[in-house]
Amino acid sequence: MIKTDANLNLLNSHITALIKKDIYLNRIIEKCPTCESKHYIKYGSFKGIQRYKCKECGKTFSNVSNSLWSYSKKESTKWIKFTEYVLERKSLRFCAEKLEISLVTAFYWRHKVLQGLNYESVPSNLRGDVHIAKKLIPENFKGSRNITVTVRHNIWVVAAKSGENSIIVKPISRCHWHLPSFNKKIYYLIDEKAYIVPYGDRYISLVAKAHNKRRTKEVLNDKIIWSFQIILEKWLKKFHGVASKYLEKYLSLFILFLTKKEINYMEIFKKLSLENRFIKTYDIVISNINPIGVAL
Ligand SMILES: [Zn+2]
Numbered sequence: 001m002i003k004t005d006a007n008l009n010l011l012n013s014h015i016t017a018l019i020k021k022d023i024y025l026n027r028i029i030e031k032c033p034t035c036e037s038k039h040y041i042k043y044g045s046f047k048g049i050q051r052y053k054c055k056e057c058g059k060t061f062s063n064v065s066n067s068l069w070s071y072s073k074k075e076s077t078k079w080i081k082f083t084e085y086v087l088e089r090k091s092l093r094f095c096a097e098k099l100e101i102s103l104v105t106a107f108y109w110r111h112k113v114l115q116g117l118n119y120e121s122v123p124s125n126l127r128g129d130v131h132i133a134k135k136l137i138p139e140n141f142k143g144s145r146n147i148t149v150t151v152r153h154n155i156w157v158v159a160a161k162s163g164e165n166s167i168i169v170k171p172i173s174r175c176h177w178h179l180p181s182f183n184k185k186i187y188y189l190i191d192e193k194a195y196i197v198p199y200g201d202r203y204i205s206l207v208a209k210a211h212n213k214r215r216t217k218e219v220l221n222d223k224i225i226w227s228f229q230i231i232l233e234k235w236l237k238k239f240h241g242v243a244s245k246y247l248e249k250y251l252s253l254f255i256l257f258l259t260k261k262e263i264n265y266m267e268i269f270k271k272l273s274l275e276n277r278f279i280k281t282y283d284i285v286i287s288n289i290n291p292i293g294v295a296l
Pocket residue numbers: 032033034035036037054055056057058059
């Protein structure tokens with residue numbers, strides 16, 4: 001009797017293997033993920049993925065090591081769909097239900113995806129007219145255990161934008177304006193010859209005054225920076241509050257939302273898969289949070 005694969009399980013697992021192979025075929029491994037030695041040899045392949053053996057520490061690794069895949073046995077199609085859901089700001093419950101994964105898995109996955117996007121979203125520099133605005137966001141301790149604070153301070157979130165697609169949005173300080181932090185997180189990106197256009201904040205105006213020297217110039221308002229406070233507020237509302245410690249990650253998603261009109265999920269997913277910077281599940285756990293309590 002011929003067995004039928006009514007649920008397309010075979011096809012799905014085949015697609016997963018193909019996508020993995022395609023993504024990792026040309027990946028160049030620079031060093032052993034365990035001891036960082038550059039002395040390693042090819043060590044056969046498994047399901048089409050090249051394996052290596054380190055000559056220093058003897059550990060084996062593959063083209064998939066230290067990436068999205070190395071900690072997940074789930075199908076790649078689920079990861080792609082999940083990345084799409086994160087970019088569409090679907091709730092974790094929605095993701096878990098649709099993809100038949102647990103809520104805890106969905107929580108970790110979202111952090112991995114956001115962590116990857118974090119590095120994708122920073123522009124190489126800001127030139128020409130650079131529009132800068134701020135928004136104060138009340139601190140949010142969602143998901144944190146043993147919170148004893150009674151006063152909630154504001155987090156200073158600053159946005160700087162030049163041209164169509166160069167924008168950075170970062171939390172820079174808590175409670176007060178902090179110039180060194182602004183310099184470290186945003187100002188270093190601003191070209192020396194750029195012209196800073198401040199929007200209604202005296203600290204940012206001071207930065208502009210110092211940077212622009214005596215130049216003055218008529219500049220049209222930037223639509224996004226002009227309504228930055230409202231846009232960000234509305235955008236964050238969809239998450240029903242974001243824990244402050246994750247704010248930066250969510251803001252990188254916000255940047256994608258602001259800049260990319262058409263999002264190519266497959267491209268983003270490929271980039272995320274190849275990045276070496278994914279946090280391991282373990283790193284999330286030790287930051288002492290309750291997985292279920294955060295940002296559902
Ligand atoms: Zn090694």
